[in-house]
Amino acid sequence: MRVQHPLARTLVTARTWPFLIDVGVATCAMAVFFAVISTGTYWLGKPIPVVPISHSIAALPAYAFYSIVRIAIAYLLSLVFAISYGYIAAYNPRVEAYMIAVLDILQSIPVLSFLPPVVLAMVALVPGHQMGIEMGVILLIFTGQVWNLAFSFYSSLKSIPKEMVEASRIYRYSAWQRFWQLEMPYATIGLVWNSIVSVAGGWFALIACEMFTMGDRNFQLPGLGSYLQTATVSGDIRAMVAGFAVVILIVVATDQVVWRPLIAWSDKFKFEQVESSERVVSPILEVLRRSNLSTLPGRLWSRFEEPLYQRMASTRDCRVVHPLDEETTRKKPSIGLWTLGGIAGVVVLWGASKAVLMLQTVTLAELGTLLEGAGATFLRVNASLLISAAWTVPVGVSIGFNPKLARIVQPVAQVMASVPATAFFPILLIGLVQIGGGLGVGSIALMLLGTQWYILFNVIAGAMSIPSDLREVSSLFHFTRWQRWTKLILPGIFPYLITGMVTASGGAWNASVFAEYSHVQDRTLQTIGLGAQIDAATDSGRFPILLLATIMISLMVVTMNRLVWRRLYRLAETRYKLEG
Amino acid sequence: MLRMLSGLSTPSAGEVYWHEKPIAGAEINVSIVFQSFALFPWLTVLENVEAPLQARGISPEERRTRSMRMLDTVGLDGFEAAYPKELSGGMKQRVGFARALVVEPEVLFLDEPFSALDVLTAENLRSELLELWANKTMPTKAVFLVTHNIEEAVLLADRIIVLGRNPGHIRTDFRVQIAQPRDRKSEPFTQLVDYIYKVLTRPDVTPAEAPDQQTGPKVRDQRQMHYQMLPHARPGGMAGLLELLLDKGGRDDIYRLADDLAFEIDDLLPIVDAAQLLGFLKIEEGDAAITETGTEFANSEILRQKELFREAAQTHVLLLRQIRRALEAKSDHTVPEDFFLDMLDEQFSEEECLRQMETAVAWGRYAEIFEFDAGRRRFVLPDAQDEELGASEEAE
Numbered sequence: 023m024r025v026q027h028p029l030a031r032t033l034v035t036a037r038t039w040p041f042l043i044d045v046g047v048a049t050c051a052m053a054v055f056f057a058v059i060s061t062g063t064y065w066l067g068k069p070i071p072v073v074p075i076s077h078s079i080a081a082l083p084a085y086a087f088y089s090i091v092r093i094a095i096a097y098l099l100s101l102v103f104a105i106s107y108g109y110i111a112a113y114n115p116r117v118e119a120y121m122i123a124v125l126d127i128l129q130s131i132p133v134l135s136f137l138p139p140v141v142l143a144m145v146a147l148v149p150g151h152q153m154g155i156e157m158g159v160i161l162l163i164f165t166g167q168v169w170n171l172a173f174s175f176y177s178s179l180k181s182i183p184k185e186m187v188e189a190s191r192i193y194r195y196s197a198w199q200r201f202w203q204l205e206m207p208y209a210t211i212g213l214v215w216n217s218i219v220s221v222a223g224g225w226f227a228l229i230a231c232e233m234f235t236m237g238d239r240n241f242q243l244p245g246l247g248s249y250l251q252t253a254t255v256s257g258d259i260r261a262m263v264a265g266f267a268v269v270i271l272i273v274v275a276t277d278q279v280v281w282r283p284l285i286a287w288s289d290k291f292k293f294e295q296v297e298s299s300e301r302v303v304s305p306i307l308e309v310l311r312r313s314n315l316s317t318l319p320g321r322l323w324s325r326f327e328e329p330l331y332q333r334m335a336s337t338r339d340c341r342v343v344h345p346l347d348e349e350t351t352r353k354k355p356s357i358g359l360w361t362l363g364g365i366a367g368v369v370v371l372w373g374a375s376k377a378v379l380m381l382q383t384v385t386l387a388e389l390g391t392l393l394e395g396a397g398a399t400f401l402r403v404n405a406s407l408l409i410s411a412a413w414t415v416p417v418g419v420s421i422g423f424n425p426k427l428a429r430i431v432q433p434v435a436q437v438m439a440s441v442p443a444t445a446f447f448p449i450l451l452i453g454l455v456q457i458g459g460g461l462g463v464g465s466i467a468l469m470l471l472g473t474q475w476y477i478l479f480n481v482i483a484g485a486m487s488i489p490s491d492l493r494e495v496s497s498l499f500h501f502t503r504w505q506r507w508t509k510l511i512l513p514g515i516f517p518y519l520i521t522g523m524v525t526a527s528g529g530a531w532n533a534s535v536f537a538e539y540s541h542v543q544d545r546t547l548q549t550i551g552l553g554a555q556i557d558a559a560t561d562s563g564r565f566p567i568l569l570l571a572t573i574m575i576s577l578m579v580v581t582m583n584r585l586v587w588r589r590l591y592r593l594a595e596t597r598y599k600l601e602g
Numbered sequence: 603m604l605r606m607l608s609g610l611s612t613p614s615a616g617e618v619y620w621h622e623k624p625i626a627g628a629e630i631n632v633s634i635v636f637q638s639f640a641l642f643p644w645l646t647v648l649e650n651v652e653a654p655l656q657a658r659g660i661s662p663e664e665r666r667t668r669s670m671r672m673l674d675t676v677g678l679d680g681f682e683a684a685y686p687k688e689l690s691g692g693m694k695q696r697v698g699f700a701r702a703l704v705v706e707p708e709v710l711f712l713d714e715p716f717s718a719l720d721v722l723t724a725e726n727l728r729s730e731l732l733e734l735w736a737n738k739t740m741p742t743k744a745v746f747l748v749t750h751n752i753e754e755a756v757l758l759a760d761r762i763i764v765l766g767r768n769p770g771h772i773r774t775d776f777r778v779q780i781a782q783p784r785d786r787k788s789e790p791f792t793q794l795v796d797y798i799y800k801v802l803t804r805p806d807v808t809p810a811e812a813p814d815q816q817t818g819p820k821v822r823d824q825r826q827m828h829y830q831m832l833p834h835a836r837p838g839g840m841a842g843l844l845e846l847l848l849d850k851g852g853r854d855d856i857y858r859l860a861d862d863l864a865f866e867i868d869d870l871l872p873i874v875d876a877a878q879l880l881g882f883l884k885i886e887e888g889d890a891a892i893t894e895t896g897t898e899f900a901n902s903e904i905l906r907q908k909e910l911f912r913e914a915a916q917t918h919v920l921l922l923r924q925i926r927r928a929l930e931a932k933s934d935h936t937v938p939e940d941f942f943l944d945m946l947d948e949q950f951s952e953e954e955c956l957r958q959m960e961t962a963v964a965w966g967r968y969a970e971i972f973e974f975d976a977g978r979r980r981f982v983l984p985d986a987q988d989e990e991l992g993a994s995e996e997a998e
Contacts, residue, residue, distance in 0.1 A: 192608055
């Protein structure tokens with residue numbers, strides 16, 4: 023069900039849910055929002071020491087280290103959470119539909135608009151301590167990373183070939199063995215590629231949220247993001263360039279040291295009957311494989327695992343063959359569960375209604391500006407997508423038709439996609455200020471920075487996947503240039519283009535929150551847009567506007583996903599799939 | 603059905619029992635061999651076979667020895683470190699069998715295990731399965747095979763149940779009494795295949811009783827005999843093949859033979875066919891097995907070989923027999939080639955006639971059934987030619 027080259031978020035595409043589930047999820051989300059805000063404002067009494075951020079380049083390594091630690095913690099957390107979430111969703115039919123709906127909606131909400139309330143709540147939990155902000159930021163990156171990982175794992179579990187599952191049942195695998203020998207290996211490739219996207223998104227968010235102002239208070243953490251922002255605010259170009267260089271360095275290093283070896287290694291989990299000729303090579307993996315140390319973890323692991331297997335083999339679970347349709351034949355939930363659900367429902371409803379009441383304070387004029395902003399942001403996001411597509415399609419196709427070039431450009435595009443646009447932005451802003459341009463255009467440029475690489479990567483993959491005999495047919499029959507594009511190239515790359523654009527549009531929406539409003543050299547640059555209003559509301563601590571804007575942005579993203587992207591995706595899966 | 607019997611799915615009505623206990627709670631010991639192999643691509647062959655034992659909490663050492671032994675049994679020794687994607691379809695299914703058998707199942711379920719393989723490989727695996735079964739190398743008490751291949755069912759099964767659909771029901775259920783090894787060309791076999799075919803193609807008719815399978819072996823009808831197509835092989839090639847086969851214990855897979863000889867299979871097959879035609883070897887499920895005469899032939903020195911070949915050729919090859927008779931019948935013991943070519947004409951193309959004749963001449967000359975005078979294009983009885991030669995000498 024997935025398109026082959028997977029530098030893209032895994033998206034919920036397969037189902038549509040009853041409207042009621044959506045409403046339920048939205049209600050829950052609003053209740054959570056309210057709960058977070060009210061606890062936050064309630065606890066937020068004590069002052070928090072503000073860590074000063076240094077400009078000196080000597081401080082960079084330490085800052086980079088802090089940021090990397092944050093990303094790593096958030097990533098590990100989201101991996102663990104995603105795997106448990108996907109596992110539960112896949113094996114519990116009763117909650118499956120709800121869990122996937124939650125996933126779909128949460129995936130669509132731009133994380134950055136959650137920044138202030140989340141940080142507030144975390145600060146409230148750990149009052150008077152830097153730890154609160156730290157946790158808030160990590161939680162935020164976590165929410166940005168987790169959903170596509172969770173969905174990737176879930177859909178992998180769901181697409182394990184039936185006979186493999188049957189084999190694991192008939193040979194009476196324990197859940198443990200099934201997990202390590204069937205489910206995890208099968209899901210690995212999807213998880214690796216989604217991790218690349220996720221971590222890129224994590225950097226994007228981290229750099230944006232290590233430092234922000236709310237009302238008259240400054241929240242900042244020592245890190246690359248705050249370094250870059252401080253440098254931007256004070257206009258220290260040397261520091262900015264240095265910071266940016268460090269970001270690029272980290273991204274490239276991550277690609278070489280982590281992702282490439284992982285991709286090469288995960289090749290062995292490819293579910294194929296015949297060995298494919300094309301493989302990713304990673305020198306680092308080769309070195310690791312050759313060293314004697316590489317067998318050490320395996321040996322330690324099996325020492326730990328063996329007693330476990332022996333103990334589990336004697337449990338009932340492993341002595342009986344479990345029917346595949348066991349779950350569906352279970353009995354109805356008990357009364358206790360019903361009452362528990364009922365109470366939870368009432369609490370959620372109460373919270374949601376409070377949140378709605380809070381919205382009442384929004385004046386009509388403010389609503390008008392919000393709507394106007396929504397329109398502007400909507401146009402900007404789509405403009406950036408169109409511009410990206412407009413240049414990447416011809417360029418990507420010509421690169422893809424030239425395999426030698428493609429082999430060089432594709433990894434570069436992959437790395438570029440991982441460079442957080444938010445790190446680029448300060449430089450862009452200074453440039454804008456110099457030439458006196460506004461943010462209206464500037465924000466589109468920022469979104470472009472984030473979006474185009476995903477599309478380029480996927481278009482190249484698409485062009486490479488067009489069979490050469492089809493291309494030969496088109497030259498044999500002397501197709502005109504127009505015919506070549508409409509009959510061969512566009513339909514051929516369509517599924518890939520859509521995959522790239524879906525991922526890109528997610529990124530663009532996320533970027534909008536950050537792009538439309540900025541402080542540069544003691545000035546505030548802003549343009550009309552929802553993102554700007556979210557930021558402005560954060561700055562001034564206007565929660566009702568923040569909430570409403572977030573709702574609107576999520577609504578737009580979800581609607582776009584449902585009405586446009588999902589349909590295009592289905593079309594791509596059914597009509598334009600090149601098979602064989 | 604197979605899924606229900608193996609406890610993988612719950613029947614909508616009725617119950618499955620395992621040793622008088624409902625299957626859902628019973629500790630059943632069964633295995634399935636899957637159509638798509640269902641091997642774990644990220645595990646090596648050995649790890650794949652070991653995995654079910656691991657699930658049973660067996661210690662690493664014992665796991666290893668048992669798995670290696672099983673891999674030996676299915677003929678995969680040396681492949682234990684390979685990954686399934688490096689193997690051919692037939693070898694993958696061997697791994698599937700090894701994995702299924704390593705747990706020593708009481709019942710072995712086969713879910714169309716041969717249908718994803720090419721014809722020869724499938725045939726080969728079938729015979730190996732029969733062998734394992736016949737030798738009691740596995741502790742399995744019953745094998746349950748699901749197949750769409752009628753011949754496969756008749757070849758392997760002791761009892762056949764034909765299922766109908768909408769709703770699923772049993773169409774017919776009978777025992778197969780033909781003794782193993784079964785000959786696909788014997789009359790009871792073909793009759794049974796026809797019978798099942800009829801049952802399957804006419805779902806609305808209540809099936810008749812299964813045919814009586816007690817009739818004897820197929821009798822050759824002389825009147826219907828035509829010229830068999832002579833495979834274009836040289837006697838020397840046959841001798842070589844038989845000797846090689848004898849070296850290999852008298853039996854080997856044809857494909858492996860071709861591999862060993864670095865022959866294209868198309869080059870080897872005529873030799874095998876020829877040896878089979880002469881009764882020197884038998885083809886059984888993709889294996890060539892040497893016969894008694896074949897063994898004697900391979901072990902003899904050249905004169906005895908010729909003698910054996912002559913006997914075999916005259917018994918089995920109609921054309922050679924006819925040539926010999928014609929030569930003996932004629933007073934001058936010589937017959938023109940054209941005479942036989944005309945007879946062959948009815949059955950073969952012009953080109954093929956010539957090739958048939960060429961082969962017949964090669965065989966006949968080797969076996970000293972006749973001589974062939976290539977200049978005059980005439981067959982000559984060996985002794986007669988000597989006489990002729992003698993006569994001409996005298997004349998000089």
